[in-house]
Amino acid sequence: MEYTVGQYLATRLAQLGLNHVFAVAGDYNLTLLDEMAKVEDLEQVYCCNELNCGFAGEGYARSRVMGASVVTFSVGAFSAFNAVGGAFAENLPLLLISGAPNNNDYGSGHILHHTMGYSDYRYQLEMAKQITCEAVSIAHANEAPCLIDHAIRSALRNRKPAYIEISCNIANEPCTEPGPISSITNSLISDDESLKAAAQACLEALENAKNPVMIIGGKIRSAGCVISKKITQLGKQLGCPVATMAQAKGLFPEEEPEYVGTYWGEISSTGVEELVRNSDCRIYIGAVFNDYSTVGWECQLLDDHDIWISTHHTRIGKKEFSGVYLKDFIPVLTPLVKKNSAYLEQFRAKNHAAKTIPVAEGQAPLTTVELCRQIQGMITGDTTLYLETGDSWFHGMHFKLPNGARVESEMQWGHIGWSIPSMFGYAVSEPNRRNIIMVGDGSFQLTAQEVCQMIRRNLPVIIILINNAGYTIEVKIHDGPYNRIKNWDYAGLIDVFNAEDGKGLGIKAKNGAELEKAVQTALAHKDGPTLIEVEIDAQDCSPDLVVWGKKVAKANGRAPRRG
Ligand SMILES: C/C(NCc1cnc(C)nc1N)=C(/S)[C@H](O)COP(=O)(O)OP(=O)(O)O
């Protein structure tokens, strides 16, 4: 087979196990899309705009080894950059591919369309370098294979996005055939000496610990399910209490006896904040400490007794072990640790059993308590629940997850509207899971149009749209007129997206009885998305959000440092 640059790129993606690539057409990428389309098993999935295209690739990367999005130069890439920034913040390997000017134009002094209006077109590559782990520009076919492999390898090794731009007249130029994919997927291995020393130091720390507790953070998400399983084995081997930070909800099987709930400072699950505060050895794995996850810096932060195992390095007490990769360290440590379950038994003895939520009166106005009670009933072992930035974060922490259920969130980047396009990409990869989104009205207004692509591909995504008349999180942090939004007929929007042939459903629910019915309809509806618009009083929000909002407002409002 005669390979071209576009076919080389597409073949690499197919070799990695991608079956889809997301795209928005533009004259700088049309030849590239033609060439990529010639590669079997790599279907092109088209999006409404480049922000959503980038988020769809990010959502795909939550299910596969990586995601890929193709856009046009400048006017496309600049929108996609917001999703790339999100993938960077969330440690997800998204490959952003942009068409670029004809290579004859470089250095020609030509002013081109879809550019800033001057003849130096390198600005996009420079911008991409700030938000990716690798950014390359391909203006000559002979350098394409090496640059493509380098960018993809960097994204996989660093679990971060990478960027490739390809001149529009190069995409169909002949180039060499790709070799084995192992040259790209071979991961870095830990330094043996450091691995052994870190394991020894860890065992000594655990030997001296009376009340160890394991706390799992969001960085584990992008390390993939294999690591998650290895961490579960470590938790069970240790037998100590295991908590998940908010960003890591669902990354430890919640039916395991070691699981104690969410650790989120003052708004942790019952008894967990005290458990972590009183521990004499906190084992943080993949933890991310930011102002939101520490509730305005008021959480337990690392101290000299703690162990912090991150993806690329480990800190035990006062000692740093770089070049010790999580994927190597956990399997080495697990068989060596001794069981220490006393602290867990003490915790259980305090009997923090979950309270059962009573069924609300069917005709009473819908409350978030009744809404969450019914959503809990939808969650099965094959459910993936997306929690959009908003009050959904806080409600989501209280769901009990059967083993196998997954939760996806974007708590580091926090781009409202992320959930719709990201879930679209995720559902393209995982159409047979029960895919549910909890999304607020404010967020939905940013990226609503991607629901039409779920209709186009008959994806049975269930969208629970919480219409509480505005930006409730922001109200709880700091209120003002800017937190009010124009109301939409959200359920009615589905008919607009259906046009003549779509099979989406839009249902409004004002009370528990209507919601019950809507949920049954949604669960039975398999050939398209169902949007259930629930009306919730603007004052009805999670008590955790009220506490958290005050703390974040306080952190935001700290007086400037003088001098
Ligand atoms: C406006 C903003 N954040 C600021 C913001 C603004 N723009 C972008 C892209 N991302 C952001 N996080 C946020 S969290 C709103 O409360 C979201 O409102 P909604 O989706 O309706 O959810 P809640 O009502 O539960 O808060």
Ligand SMILES: [Mg+2]
């Ligand atoms: Mg809202």
